[in-house]
Amino acid sequence: MTLREQARAWLGEALNGPFAHARGLGGPGREHEGFEVRQAWERHLGQAGWTCLGWPREYGGRAASVEEQIAFHEEYARADAPARVGHIGENLIGPTILDFGTEEHKRRFLPPIQRGEELWCQGYSEPDAGSDLANVQTKAVLRGGEWVLTGQKVWTSLAHVADWIFVLCRTEPGSARHRGLSYLLVPMDQPGVEVRPIVQLTGTGEFNEVFFDGARAAAGDILGEPGEGWKVAMATLGYERGVSTLAQQIGFQREFAKVVAAAGELRDPILLDRLTQSWIELQIMRHRDPHLATAKLYWSEWHRRLGELAQAVQGLGGLVAPGGELTELQRLYLFSRADTIYAGSSEIQRNLIAERVLGLPK
Template sequence: MSLREEARAWLTGNLYGSGPFAHARGLGGPGREHEAHEVRQAWERHLGKAGWTCLSWPVEHGGRNATLADQVAFYEEYARADAPARVGHIGEGLIGPTILEHGTAEQKARFLPPIQRGDELWCQGYSEPEAGSDLANVQTKAEISGNEWVITGQKVWTSLAHVAGWCFALCRTEPGSSRHRGLSYLLVPMDQPGVEVRPIVQLTGTSEFNEVFFDGARTAAGNIVGAPGDGWRVAMATLGYERGASTLGRQIGFRRELDRVVEAAQASGAADDPVLRDRLARAWLELEVMRLNGLRDPAMAITKLYWSEWHRRLGELAQEVQGRAGLVAEDGELNDLQRLYLFSRADTIYAGSSEIQRNLIAERTLGLPR
């Protein structure tokens, strides 16, 4: 039996009919991260127990050493099953691979198993009020005191910090350093004095993003990935995973959203408009190009620029196909397409704005002068 067939059978048995998680189908997603968190974490643990998390990881660390083709097959079947949005993706897709590449044996033994099991959730402590796309301007400080790092500063736009048990944080550990030098990559427990999480209310009315304040927060001296001062290199490795194979799962979600937009256009009669019909066809073609480029693994900046601009256009299209009905939230609740429109406005800003991505493409891919 192929991995695709195995995944399809397992997902069907667990999400349909009398399956134990039939009630969880379709829960969560961008702008809907508030939905049924406890149910979705229970699902994460269920996935881990059955061996469906961390597919690309080595077998000795709980994975399947799956090929890229098998990972794509799983993502596709996961989307077709309308499985709930994952809550462990930051651990599995970002910090896990980073620890596998740059971590010590002790860090692998401590942190990888609970990620694979779905027991520990993570958030990413990169952006700050003065260091968003310009990440090298990080000002959060950490200094050694005895056998601990003491951390002071602020992070912002920290996805899922309110439910995460751990944060991987980029901090300035060399006084007087600037830009890429003097940064270190620390693993910080969230449940401790000195860590305050404040939700940021979004256009959708939900709070997936947060501000995180470190006021003397502590972590063990050994919870540093890479050498002190080498944090920039490690952080860039993490970003490579963020925009690499893990984006294939996002694209499958995009396909499901596009299908809903097409259905709404047919229901409202908007599909009869030849201009809108052409835009729907173009969106489908561009998504196919995105998928093929994802398999080819192009430059990271190109990938991020492409999917974020495409998704924002899809959000605008989602609003248009609804017509006047899209302007009203019934009973104060946004429908899926309204939420798509509002949430996708942020896509071209977070994880590196489109302007910054174009600079990276020009300088690093095309070799143009600064």
């Protein structure tokens, strides 16, 4: 039996049992939906071996190929399974630990991620260091066998429910830009860590501000050597902009199908042309190499246009929220406005492509 066939059979059984009510819950702009049941679902997936498919077997994965991972994500979407809550752990920090962590790091941190028992968030952006990540000012000093952190992070997805945060911070006094940065693993449940939700256009608050005021991390909970944080952080961003978007693309197909359904028997030639163009670009996205530097720029710009298209097919009715509640297509429009900002803004992506791919001057 292929991995696809195994996944289809298991998902069909699991989502017609105790987790039947979890179908379709969650997603961008809807992370508040059924969070507890989705966290229980994450653990259920882990127990059955359906998390971290691409990881080595010795750390709980299946050493699945990219093609097998795509097959799983397609079946997952087809089953209308709930949005995952362990994405950051499985797809960002997990692979980074595999690449840069010690054996002790791997044995400590990877199993709880695979089992769905510990959730992570990403401590990168700051008020003055969003797309300009090298300008981070959060500081950490080594004192008494511990790193002591002071500073602020912002736009931190799911920080309010995370157990751990990986933090890019400045550990060499007087350093600037890419030098003197380190990549620390910091527990969230401790004095000196404060989380404040940021309410968005959608009315939800899965983004947060995180304040460190004397927060602690063990001296050994650092990936790479002190001062090598930039290299490690860039590797994590590579995962965020690359293979981890496979599941996201499956979600894009579902969203596109809903926009088409909302269009119904639409006869407006301009909107029909936009729908056709969107479909063509979606097919191109599925066959692109996710490691290409252009990948994040491509999918974020496409998804933002899909949100605009979602509003257009609704006509004037799309301007009204029935009963004060946003419809799924309205939420798609509002949340997708952020796609070209987070994980590296489109302007930054174009600079990277120009300088590092095309070899143009800065």
